[in-house]
Amino acid sequence: MKRFQEKNIVVTGAASGIGRSTALRLGEEGGKIWCVDINEAGARQTADEIRAFGSEAEASSFDVTDYNTCKLFIDSVIEKWDVLDVLCNIAGIGGMKRFEEETPERFQSMLAVNLHGPFNLCHVAIEHLLKRKGNIVNLASVAGVIGQAYTASYVASKHGLVGLTKSIAMEYGRQGLRANAVCPGAINTPLISNFDFPEGIDTSLVDRYNFLPWFAEPEEVAAMIAYVASDEAKYVNGSVMTIDGGITSG
Numbered sequence: 001m002k003r004f005q006e007k008n009i010v011v012t013g014a015a016s017g018i019g020r021s022t023a024l025r026l027g028e029e030g031g032k033i034w035c036v037d038i039n040e041a042g043a044r045q046t047a048d049e050i051r052a053f054g055s056e057a058e059a060s061s062f063d064v065t066d067y068n069t070c071k072l073f074i075d076s077v078i079e080k081w082d083v084l085d086v087l088c089n090i091a092g093i094g095g096m097k098r099f100e101e102e103t104p105e106r107f108q109s110m111l112a113v114n115l116h117g118p119f120n121l122c123h124v125a126i127e128h129l130l131k132r133k134g135n136i137v138n139l140a141s142v143a144g145v146i147g148q149a150y151t152a153s154y155v156a157s158k159h160g161l162v163g164l165t166k167s168i169a170m171e172y173g174r175q176g177l178r179a180n181a182v183c184p185g186a187i188n189t190p191l192i193s194n195f196d197f198p199e200g201i202d203t204s205l206v207d208r209y210n211f212l213p214w215f216a217e218p219e220e221v222a223a224m225i226a227y228v229a230s231d232e233a234k235y236v237n238g239s240v241m242t243i244d245g246g247i248t249s250g
């Protein structure tokens with residue numbers, strides 16, 4: 001399938017995990033991919049891999065939490081590419097804490113990366129996406145759909161992201177722009193393997209995070225993102241699409 005030929009696409013979090021798999025998948029399907037990550041070497045490596053199978057790719061390294069940097073970045077994308085068709089906000093951070101051990105600083109940094117980052121890029125890219133009747137895919141989580149013990153900051157950031165996505169979908173849908181949230185459960189990436197369970201927690205509260213006794217691979221999420229970002233999904237707008245092995249079904 002070559003669903004992204006002549007599509008210009010920005011993917012954040014492209015150095016690792018789901019962002020990397022998504023950048024590769026959309027590039028394999030003919031998309032021109034701009035790989036973004038705070039990890040410069042990782043973003044460059046993903047772009048190199050995309051070029052190796054014959055698609056165009058660029059790489060930039062910056063922190064998505066800084067609005068002005070995001071603005072300058074999108075300006076440079078438009079300067080080079082003229083147009084932007086798809087924005088995939090995938091960069092994110094996570095982690096577990098008992099609520100009483102959360103700090104205001106940790107709460108703020110979770111919101112900064114997982115919510116302000118996507119806000120920043122959506123906000124600076126929207127005029128360009130509107131011109132192309134393009135679309136936005138925001139990588140939320142099951143934590144954007146249900147409450148979870150020991151991850152209050154993460155859950156708050158992802159619920160915020162789901163709300164942001166639905167509101168953009170409502171505001172711009174009639175102008176032909178789509179915005180959707182993809183909500184994975186447990187995916188085999190560095191983010192989840194670095195999760196530290198606080199000591200002495202009630203494990204019955206966290207068992208349900210992983211309903212199936214295995215993790216999915218990031219390529220499986222990339223396949224869902226590729227569908228929702230493609231023209232095949234042109235009636236899919238404001239959707240909150242889970243890929244969670246059933247975690248949120250009961």
Ligand SMILES: NC(=O)c1ccc[n+]([C@@H]2O[C@H](COP(=O)([O-])OP(=O)(O)OC[C@H]3O[C@@H](n4cnc5c(N)ncnc54)[C@H](O)[C@@H]3O)[C@@H](O)[C@H]2O)c1
Pocket residue numbers: 012013014015016017018019036037038039042062063064065090091092093094113117139140141142183184185186187188189190191192218
């Ligand atoms: N892995 C899972 O089980 C899972 C489940 C649900 C949702 N998610 C979400 O998927 C997304 C991708 O996570 P992943 O699992 O692939 O993790 P990952 O750690 O492999 O990838 C995250 C990437 O985001 C980048 N990043 C972090 N902060 C950044 C910043 N301020 N600016 C720019 N780049 C930054 C990192 O450098 C990294 O390359 C995240 O939004 C995460 O919340 C992951």
